[in-house]
Amino acid sequence: MFVGAQNILPPPLCVFSNEDEVARFQKAAGFAAATIGDAVIELQPAAMSALLKARAAALAEGLNITPRDGAEAARRSYADTVRLWDSRFLPALAHWTNAERLSQTDAARLRDLPVSEQVPQVLQLEQEGIFFSKDLSKSVLYSIAAPGTSQHIAMLAFDANEFSDRRVREILAHHGWFQTVLSDLPHFTFLGLAEDELPGRGLRQVEVDGQAFWIPDVAC
Numbered sequence: 677m678f679v680g681a682q683n684i685l686p687p688p689l690c691v692f693s694n695e696d697e698v699a700r701f702q703k704a705a706g707f708a709a710a711t712i713g714d715a716v717i718e719l720q721p722a723a724m725s726a727l728l729k730a731r732a733a734a735l736a737e738g739l740n741i742t743p744r745d746g747a748e749a750a751r752r753s754y755a756d757t758v759r760l761w762d763s764r765f766l767p768a769l770a771h772w773t774n775a776e777r778l779s780q781t782d783a784a785r786l787r788d789l790p791v792s793e794q795v796p797q798v799l800q801l802e803q804e805g806i807f808f809s810k811d812l813s814k815s816v817l818y819s820i821a822a823p824g825t826s827q828h829i830a831m832l833a834f835d836a837n838e839f840s841d842r843r844v845r846e847i848l849a850h851h852g853w854f855q856t857v858l859s860d861l862p863h864f865t866f867l868g869l870a871e872d873e874l875p876g877r878g879l880r881q882v883e884v885d886g887q888a889f890w891i892p893d894v895a896c
């Protein structure tokens with residue numbers, strides 16, 4: 677996302693820490709809205725324009741590109757990312773307390789921490805096998821980003837229902853939308869570049885289960 681085309685605004689920092697920072701960035705970047713099915717989705721204008729072109733191309737081939745989980749498929753606020761975090765964090769906390777892997781006291785302490793301090797402590801617990809993903813079997817970061825870090829906040833991400841269709845992925849890639857998060861299959865990132873430009877931008881291709889992901893050689 678930080679290596680994208682000239683016509684998109686990358687986030688100025690790796691982690692937004694509150695709604696004000698997010699709102700200021702989203703206002704500066706600007707965003708466009710579109711209705712797909714019964715969801716109104718919002719993206720940076722260049723990203724939206726490319727997505728709508730990709731969708732038109734898909735429709736012309738008898739395919740479709742639709743938002744997964746409604747409006748949340750595209751732009752998210754800081755509060756949205758915190759709510760998603762809580763949707764994993766709180767049930768897992770209750771589970772591990774019931775399973776007596778965490779004491780009531782520790783659970784209460786974790787719950788009361790600011791969200792930015794919950795993240796490193798959760799990752800620490802995950803080192804010990806106390807996982808916070810929905811199925812409690814792997815790291816919470818496999819399915820959701822830490823609050824304030826989501827590419828959805830940057831309005832350069834779109835979660836598509838049709839991610840498993842190779843032709844849909846090809847159409848999206850042709851329009852600058854690529855899979856960039858190995859564990860998050862429905863998630864596409866707008867880079868606004870042609871595929872053959874990506875290696876020159878410090879991305880390398882990794883193939884998992886027949887799907888091509890472009891991941892940074894250097895993390896944020």
Ligand SMILES: [Zn+2]
Nearest residue numbers: 833834835863
């Ligand atoms: Zn996503």
